[in-house]
Amino acid sequence: MTAAEPCADAVQEFAPAKINLTLHVTGQRPDGYHLLDSLVVFADVGDRIAVRRADRMRFKVTGPMAAGVPVDDSNLVLRAAHAAGVTRAEITLDKHLPAASGIGGGSSDAAAVLRALTRSHKVRPLSGGRLLRLGADVPVCLAATTARMSGIGERLAPVAGFPSLAAVLINPGVQVHTPDAFRALMIKNGAAMPSIPDFADTAACCDWLAAQRNDLQAPVVNMVPVVGVVLDALENQGAVLARMSGSGATCFGLFDSLATATAAARALTEARLGWWIRATTLAPRLSRPA
Numbered sequence: 001m002t003a004a005e006p007c008a009d010a011v012q013e014f015a016p017a018k019i020n021l022t023l024h025v026t027g028q029r030p031d032g033y034h035l036l037d038s039l040v041v042f043a044d045v046g047d048r049i050a051v052r053r054a055d056r057m058r059f060k061v062t063g064p065m066a067a068g069v070p071v072d073d074s075n076l077v078l079r080a081a082h083a084a085g086v087t088r089a090e091i092t093l094d095k096h097l098p099a100a101s102g103i104g105g106g107s108s109d110a111a112a113v114l115r116a117l118t119r120s121h122k123v124r125p126l127s128g129g130r131l132l133r134l135g136a137d138v139p140v141c142l143a144a145t146t147a148r149m150s151g152i153g154e155r156l157a158p159v160a161g162f163p164s165l166a167a168v169l170i171n172p173g174v175q176v177h178t179p180d181a182f183r184a185l186m187i188k189n190g191a192a193m194p195s196i197p198d199f200a201d202t203a204a205c206c207d208w209l210a211a212q213r214n215d216l217q218a219p220v221v222n223m224v225p226v227v228g229v230v231l232d233a234l235e236n237q238g239a240v241l242a243r244m245s246g247s248g249a250t251c252f253g254l255f256d257s258l259a260t261a262t263a264a265a266r267a268l269t270e271a272r273l274g275w276w277i278r279a280t281t282l283a284p285r286l287s288r289p290a
């Protein structure tokens with residue numbers, strides 16, 4: 001058995017990438033946290049968590065994106081386990097998502113370990129402030145379904161009937177720290193999204209999304225110009241819409257089918273730019289890897 005293959009009796013959970021299709025910043029609280037209005041979906045690429053009962057806490061990080069991910073108590077996986085009252089477990093995080101990249105890797109890992117621990121250790125799911133204190137993105141990652149997220153991340157409204165979207169995700173290998181992105185934002189009281197309509201088809205959905213915003217995109221492009229290069233590359237490959245997710249630097253391009261998304265991802269990969277590039281389906285429910 002290799003390090004990436006947990007024991008057969010381990011409880012396994014998928015930690016999908018979180019994508020902010022929109023991210024409107026509508027205000028700022030006195031404590032500095034920003035008020036958001038964001039349409040959040042989940043991809044079928046992500047990290048994997050395996051948990052089994054043990055006589056003490058053991059934690060390891062494996063996988064292609066493990067380098068640089070903390071293995072101490074600062075890892076959101078261990079923070080989540082401790083918050084759930086678990087001190088004895090063997091936990092493996094198989095890391096496939098780039099860290100500090102606006103697709104919620106750490107938050108999704110925390111949510112996945114909480115889901116796993118409800119099965120392996122029969123703990124009750126965390127909620128409210130205890131969940132939010134792990135990270136503003138953790139509540140939506142625990143729900144892992146298409147949602148309109150507001151407040152600082154604690155208010156979630158499920159979005160019924162949202163279509164599946166074919167996408168390409170690109171991270172150019174630059175980490176963006178979320179506080180830096182918010183600090184670079186000058187206008188902090190943007191308009192909220194209008195109500196989310198029922199879409200006749202994917203084209204109508206993309207048209208509507210194109211009229212919405214990620215308010216962090218312009219300041220991050222300014223700080224990290226390669227994000228603009230990524231957005232241009234997605235458009236040049238035929239993306240119907242190209243936008244940054246969260247505080248970046250990962251960007252998504254929406255395509256009219258998974259076949260065109262896959263072809264675009266292949267062409268960009270063949271250009272050997274050293275970027276992390278994945279074709280994916282953004283699906284309404286927690287999806288699992290193929």
Ligand SMILES: C[C@@](CO)(OP(=O)(O)O)[C@H](O)COP(=O)(O)OP(=O)(O)OC[C@H]1O[C@@H](n2ccc(N)nc2=O)[C@H](O)[C@@H]1O
Nearest residue numbers: 032033034102103104135136137152178179182246247248
């Ligand atoms: C911006 C978003 C959009 O979904 O995603 P990422 O880019 O991180 O993936 C999230 O709000 C990030 O959520 P998360 O990464 O869990 O944030 P936290 O750990 O709670 O906060 C990190 C820091 O980001 C800033 N922050 C975060 C959330 C928020 N609503 N307002 C903020 O100002 C604060 O400076 C905070 O200290």
Ligand SMILES: Nc1ncnc2c1ncn2[C@@H]1O[C@H](COP(=O)(O)OP(=O)(O)O)[C@@H](O)[C@H]1O
Nearest residue numbers: 074075076099100101102103104105106107109
């Ligand atoms: N399980 C984890 N995976 C990735 N990063 C983690 C994890 N736990 C803690 N971190 C720390 O959290 C920071 C933010 O990572 P991440 O959650 O991937 O980014 P983002 O908030 O941009 O989506 C990283 O710089 C890393 O040091």
